[in-house]
Amino acid sequence: MGRLIKFLFCLIGMIMIIPSKAVAQAPNAQVYNKFDELVNPSNTGVFNGIGYEEVHRTINENHKFFLTTAFVEGTLYYNGQPYFSQLLKYNVFDDLLLIQAKDRGNLSLFQLIKEKVDGFEINGHYFTNIKSSESEELNGFYEVLAQNGEMQLLKKHARNINQLIKDRVVYYEFKPKEMGYLLKHSDKLYEFNSKREIVKLFPDAEKSIGNYFSSERKTLKINRDQFMVNLFRNINLENSSKE
Structure with missing residues (x-):
């Protein structure tokens, strides 16, 4: 029996045992979590990945994972369905x-089937899985830094690897x-990293882009992501005012 059918039975059951006011106020996450409690987690459709084995031994805080080496509770969007309160890394x-x-x-530790991952959210950061047949080299997980309608400002996280040897044991560190950044608009992908490339994407906003780069040099140096987010929002506000 598919997850959707079981979910409907679960939802009907909850309506029968929970007051109507409580059901109306209950978030979707609560309903889905209740369903996953009633069904063996291994049968919910999400745990169909492959086993994962770590091949890089690390010796310091320069690891390969996003923010932390620990599993943290987050939300997974997998094969078109949401899975709340999952331990992700x-x-x-x-x-x-x-x-x-x-x-x-x-x-049990699993490596999820990448093609089925639509997105995920951990530690307040949301990632989307870019799946483009036109630009396969750009495919992968990107953090959504900002969004306005169909337009998204995306960032690719990456690591360089270095090998270390201590007491005849090989270790690795990742820095x-x-x-660069990625702009997704109406399923089209545009790479950019410089002022010139941004102006090329938004030629009508060339003057304001130039002024922003001049006035916010300190922000660009200290927090490049925040600089791009603010610029993205300013450009969108300017474009909206002209429509």
């Missing part, structure tokens, strides 16, 4: 999403690799 270097399954008290 994003391997930035290999661009893989890992999940820790709770099954009968045992913990952030500076990447």
